[in-house]
Amino acid sequence: MNPRVTVIGLGYVGLPTAALLASRGMAVQGVDSNPAVRATLAEGRIHITEADVEALLERALRAGLFTLHAQPPPADVFIIAVPTPLGEDHAPMLGHVLDATRALAPALRPGNLVLLESTSPIGTTARIAALLAELRPELTDLAIAYGPERVLPGRILTELVENDRVAGGLTPEATQRAQDFYRLFVRGEVVGTDAATAEMVKLAENAFRDVNIAFANELSLIADAQGLDVWRVIEIANRHPRVQILRPGPGVGGHCIAVDPWFLAHAAPDAARLIPAARAVDAAKRAAVLDAASAICAGGERLICLGLTFKADVDDLRESPALDIAAELARRHPGQVVLVEPHLRAAPPGLTAPLVSLEEALAGPGALLVLTDHAAFRRIPRAQRAGRRILDTRGIFRDEESP
Ligand SMILES: NC(=O)c1ccc[n+]([C@@H]2O[C@H](COP(=O)([O-])OP(=O)(O)OC[C@H]3O[C@@H](n4cnc5c(N)ncnc54)[C@H](O)[C@@H]3O)[C@@H](O)[C@H]2O)c1
Structure with missing residues (x-):
C-alpha cells in the first residue's frame, strides 16, 4: 500500500x-x-x-x-x-x-x-x-x-x-x-550509506563545483593579466584527454554552490584550505569584473548590463553575482547604467538604474557588460555589437569570433 x-x-x-x-x-x-x-x-x-x-x-x-x-x-x-x-x-x-x-x-x-x-x-x-x-x-x-x-x-x-x-x-x-x-x-540508483556520509556527499558535490569554477575564474584573471584569451586557452587545454576545465563567469550564484561549501569548511576549519580559497577567488573575480566595468563608466560611457539572474534563462536572483555587480555599478555611476533582464518584469528592489528592454538598450550607444548568458543575448546581431566596447564575462560572443 x-x-x-x-x-x-x-x-x-x-x-x-x-x-x-x-x-x-x-x-x-x-x-x-x-x-x-x-x-x-x-x-x-x-x-x-x-x-x-x-x-x-x-x-x-x-x-x-x-x-x-x-x-x-x-x-x-x-x-x-x-x-x-x-x-x-x-x-x-x-x-x-x-x-x-x-x-x-x-x-x-x-x-x-x-x-x-x-x-x-x-x-x-x-x-x-x-x-x-x-x-x-x-x-x-x-x-x-x-x-x-x-x-x-x-x-x-x-x-x-x-x-x-x-x-x-x-x-x-x-x-x-x-x-x-x-x-x-x-x-x-538509490545508493545506501550512513547518514553522516550522505551529508558529506551532498556538500562535497557542491564544493566540487565551486572549487572547479573558481579554478576557471582564476585562469581568467591570469589570462587577462597576460593579455590572453582565456576561452581559447581552456578550449585547447580541454583537448587533453584527462582535463575538463569549466567555464569562467562573473562569479558563482544560486543558493547552493555559493553557500554549501561553507558548511564543509565550517566543519573542520583547520583542514579546509582549498574550499575557503575557492570562495575568495570567487570574490576576487566579482571585484575584477566590477572594476573593469567601473573603469568604462569612469570614462563617461553609458553601460548596458546584460543579465541579472545567476544563470541563463531562469528568473532566479538568489546569490546572483550579476545582480550584485549591476547594483554596485548603478550606485557608483548614477545615470550611466541601464539594466536588461528579459526574465524579469520589474527591477528588483533597491536597484537605482532603469530596467529596459534589450531593443531599447541597443537603440542607444553604450558598452556591453555580459553578466548572464541568456539565449536572447546570444542572438544579438553582430551589427548591433559593432563599435561598442564589450566586457563578455560569459564568453557568449566569442565562438563566432574565434579563428
Ligand atoms: N532549490 C534547489 O534546487 C535545491 C537543490 C538541492 C538542495 N536544496 C536544499 O533544500 C532545502 C530547501 O531549499 P528550497 O530551495 O526548497 O527552499 P525554498 O526557500 O524554496 O522553500 C522552503 C520553504 O520552507 C518553508 N519553511 C521554512 N521554515 C519552515 C518550517 N519550520 N516549517 C514549515 N515550512 C517552513 C518556507 O516558507 C518555504 O516555502 C535547502 O536546504 C536547500 O539548500 C535546494
Missing part, C-alpha cells in the same frame, strides 16, 4: 517532491509555515518557477491527494525540506530544520520514517534524532535518514526521478527503509 507522506517546507525541493509523490498515487500532506504560500497552493497556483509542477499540483488537488496544513499531520513518512541558510561567519543556520523537527514531533507514530532532505552540515540527522528522542522518548523504533536532493532548477521533476540518489540512515534499517521509499519514484 502507498505510504501517506507529510512534506514540510514547500519550496523548490518540497513542492515538486510533494506534487510528484501525489502523481504516483500517494496521499501527500503539504506543510508550510508561510500562510501566503499555503494560500497560493490551495488555489492550484505555484509560487516558484518550475515547469509542469503547477499542472501536477492542480491534478493532485482535484484528486484529493494533496492537502495543505500549517502544522504537520500524522503520516507514515515525514520529509523535511526547509531552508538551511548561512548565518554570521558563514556558519550554517539550522533553525528552520530544528523548528520543523519540533513541529513534527507530536504527529509521530511508532515506526515512522523521517527523511531530512535539506542540505545540512555533517551531524544534522543525528541532531534531529537526539531532539526527537528528547521530545518523544517512547518512540524507540523511528527510522531517521538523510536523503539529499541534487535537482537542477528548471529540470526538477525530471531529475527527481532520473538522478541517482543517496539515502543515509542512522541505522542500517533506516537506510533500507529510506531506500525502499525512494525506489517508489526514483528510476536512478
Whole structure:
C-alpha cells in the first residue's frame, strides 16, 4: 500500500517532491509555515518557477491527494525540506530544520520514517534524532535518514526521478527503509550509506563545483593579466584527454554552490584550505569584473548590463553575482547604467538604474557588460555589437569570433 507522506517546507525541493509523490498515487500532506504560500497552493497556483509542477499540483488537488496544513499531520513518512541558510561567519543556520523537527514531533507514530532532505552540515540527522528522542522518548523504533536532493532548477521533476540518489540512515534499517521509499519514484540508483556520509556527499558535490569554477575564474584573471584569451586557452587545454576545465563567469550564484561549501569548511576549519580559497577567488573575480566595468563608466560611457539572474534563462536572483555587480555599478555611476533582464518584469528592489528592454538598450550607444548568458543575448546581431566596447564575462560572443 502507498505510504501517506507529510512534506514540510514547500519550496523548490518540497513542492515538486510533494506534487510528484501525489502523481504516483500517494496521499501527500503539504506543510508550510508561510500562510501566503499555503494560500497560493490551495488555489492550484505555484509560487516558484518550475515547469509542469503547477499542472501536477492542480491534478493532485482535484484528486484529493494533496492537502495543505500549517502544522504537520500524522503520516507514515515525514520529509523535511526547509531552508538551511548561512548565518554570521558563514556558519550554517539550522533553525528552520530544528523548528520543523519540533513541529513534527507530536504527529509521530511508532515506526515512522523521517527523511531530512535539506542540505545540512555533517551531524544534522543525528541532531534531529537526539531532539526527537528528547521530545518523544517512547518512540524507540523511528527510522531517521538523510536523503539529499541534487535537482537542477528548471529540470526538477525530471531529475527527481532520473538522478541517482543517496539515502543515509542512522541505522542500517533506516537506510533500507529510506531506500525502499525512494525506489517508489526514483528510476536512478538509490545508493545506501550512513547518514553522516550522505551529508558529506551532498556538500562535497557542491564544493566540487565551486572549487572547479573558481579554478576557471582564476585562469581568467591570469589570462587577462597576460593579455590572453582565456576561452581559447581552456578550449585547447580541454583537448587533453584527462582535463575538463569549466567555464569562467562573473562569479558563482544560486543558493547552493555559493553557500554549501561553507558548511564543509565550517566543519573542520583547520583542514579546509582549498574550499575557503575557492570562495575568495570567487570574490576576487566579482571585484575584477566590477572594476573593469567601473573603469568604462569612469570614462563617461553609458553601460548596458546584460543579465541579472545567476544563470541563463531562469528568473532566479538568489546569490546572483550579476545582480550584485549591476547594483554596485548603478550606485557608483548614477545615470550611466541601464539594466536588461528579459526574465524579469520589474527591477528588483533597491536597484537605482532603469530596467529596459534589450531593443531599447541597443537603440542607444553604450558598452556591453555580459553578466548572464541568456539565449536572447546570444542572438544579438553582430551589427548591433559593432563599435561598442564589450566586457563578455560569459564568453557568449566569442565562438563566432574565434579563428
Ligand atoms: N532549490 C534547489 O534546487 C535545491 C537543490 C538541492 C538542495 N536544496 C536544499 O533544500 C532545502 C530547501 O531549499 P528550497 O530551495 O526548497 O527552499 P525554498 O526557500 O524554496 O522553500 C522552503 C520553504 O520552507 C518553508 N519553511 C521554512 N521554515 C519552515 C518550517 N519550520 N516549517 C514549515 N515550512 C517552513 C518556507 O516558507 C518555504 O516555502 C535547502 O536546504 C536547500 O539548500 C535546494
